[in-house]
Amino acid sequence: MRFSPENWNVDLTRHRNKFFIGSGLTIVIGIILLLTMGLNLGVDFESGSNVEIQTNETLTEEQILADFEAIEIDNSYVPNITLGGDQSQNATARFVDEFSQQEIAVIQSYFNETYGSSPNISTVSPLVGEELARNAIISVLIASVGIVLYIAVRFQFLYGVSAIIGLLHDAFIVIALFSLLQVEINVPFIAAILTVVGYSINDTIVTFDRMRENVKKEKDIESFQQLAQIVNKSLLQVVTRSINTVLTVMFAAVALFLFGGEAIRSFALALVVGLAAGTYSSMFLCAQMWLVWEWKRLVKLKNKPKKVEEDYV
Numbered sequence: 001m002r003f004s005p006e007n008w009n010v011d012l013t014r015h016r017n018k019f020f021i022g023s024g025l026t027i028v029i030g031i032i033l034l035l036t037m038g039l040n041l042g043v044d045f046e047s048g049s050n051v052e053i054q055t056n057e058t059l060t061e062e063q064i065l066a067d068f069e070a071i072e073i074d075n076s077y078v079p080n081i082t083l084g085g086d087q088s089q090n091a092t093a094r095f096v097d098e099f100s101q102q103e104i105a106v107i108q109s110y111f112n113e114t115y116g117s118s119p120n121i122s123t124v125s126p127l128v129g130e131e132l133a134r135n136a137i138i139s140v141l142i143a144s145v146g147i148v149l150y151i152a153v154r155f156q157f158l159y160g161v162s163a164i165i166g167l168l169h170d171a172f173i174v175i176a177l178f179s180l181l182q183v184e185i186n187v188p189f190i191a192a193i194l195t196v197v198g199y200s201i202n203d204t205i206v207t208f209d210r211m212r213e214n215v216k217k218e219k220d221i222e223s224f225q226q227l228a229q230i231v232n233k234s235l236l237q238v239v240t241r242s243i244n245t246v247l248t249v250m251f252a253a254v255a256l257f258l259f260g261g262e263a264i265r266s267f268a269l270a271l272v273v274g275l276a277a278g279t280y281s282s283m284f285l286c287a288q289m290w291l292v293w294e295w296k297r298l299v300k301l302k303n304k305p306k307k308v309e310e311d312y313v
Contacts, residue, residue: 013228016288023169023285024044030176037179042094042186045136051093052120052123053111058082059091068093071110094184098123136190140171143194147201155208158297162290163204166281171198173277174270188267196274199249203282210234211287224295231291235283246279 042050053064061081066182084090092312099107099121108118144164169192177184221227250272257268 010236011228011232012286013232013291016284016291017090019284019288023281023288026176027169027172030172030179033176033179037182039175039179040182040184042184042189044184048097049095049099049121049123051095051107052122053091053093053115054117054119055089055091055115057115058087058089061091064091064093067110067114071202072107094248136187139190140193140197143197144168147197151205151208155205155212158290158293159208159212160288162293163201163208165289166204166278166286167197167200169281169285170196170274170277174274177273178266178270183266183269186266189270192267192270192274195271196278199246199275200278200282203245203278206241206285207238207282207287208290210238211290221298227295227298228291231287235287239283242279242282246275250275 017254028218053059061083064081080094082092082094084092104121104123107121144167147167148160148164151163174193174196177183178189214230214234215221215227219232221230253268253271253275254307256264257272260268
C-alpha cells in the first residue's frame with residue numbers, strides 16, 4: 001500500500017497557536033542561555049592558538065598538560081584540551097594567547113621528539129578574529145536578504161517574510177544548543193549554518209510552491225477555514241518529500257558526527273540540529289504564519305468579517 005499522507009484526516013493548521021507558542025518558548029530559553037552561558041568561541045573568532053597533536057598512542061588530558069608544563073611555557077597561557085580519535089590518539093590544545101615564533105619552534109621540536117610527529121599550530125590575532133566574525137555575520141545577512149528578495153519576486157512578499165523568520169528560527173536554535181552544550185564555535189560551524197539555511201529554504205520553497213498551486217485552483221477564498229484547508233492539504237502533500245529529504249541528509253550528517261573526527265564534529269552537530277529545525281519550521285511555522293497573515297490581507301482587501309477566523313480555532 002502506498003504511503004499517502006495527503007489522504008490522512010489530520011489538520012495541522014488547527015494547532016498553529018501551539019506551534020507558535022512552542023517556538024516562542026524555545027527562543028526565550030535560547031536567549032536566556034546566550035545571556036547566562038554565552039558562546040564558546042573558538043580560536044577562529046578570538047585571539048589565541050591551537051595546537052593539534054597526532055600520535056600513534058593513547059593520550060590523556062593530564063599527559064598533554066604535563067607536556068606543556070615540561071616545555072615551561074609562560075603561565076599566562078591557559079590550555080583547553082580536547083581529545084579525539086578512536087583511541088584518543090589525537091588531541092587539540094587551545095590557548096587564549098598567541099604564540100611567538102620562538103615558542104612555536106620549541107613546541108614543535110618537543111612533540112616531534114616525544115611523539116615522533118610535529119603538531120599543527122595555528123595562531124589568530126584579535127584583528128583577524130574580529131574580521132572573521134564580521135565576515136561570517138555579513139555572509140549570513142547577505143544570504144538572508146537574497147532569499148527574501150527571491151521569494152518576494154518569485155512568490156509574494158508575505159512568503160518571503162515567513163521564510164526569513166523560519167531561517168532565523170532555525171539558525172538561532174542551533175546557536176542556542178551550542179551555547180547550552182558549550183560546543184566550540186568555529187569556521188566549520190558557520191559553513192554548517194549556511195548549509196542549513198540552504199536546505200531549509202529549499203524545503204520551504206517546495207512547500208510554498210504547493211500552497212500557491214492549490215490557492216490558484218480556488219476561484220475565490222471566502223473563509224479562513226477554506227484557506228486553512230488549502231494550506232493543510234499542501235502540507236500533507238509535501239510531508240513525504242520533506243521527511244525523505246531530511247532523513248537522507250541526516251544519515252550522512254550523523255555518520256560525520258560519529259566517525260568524522262573532532263575537527264568536523266561541530267559541523268555535523270550543527271547540520272543535524274539545523275536540518276531537524278528546518279523541516280519543523282517549513283511546515284509548522286512558515287506555512288502557519290503565512291496562513292494567518294494572508295487571511296488578514298484578504299480581510300483588508302475584501303472587508304471580510306474577522307470573526308470567521310475566530311470560528312476556526
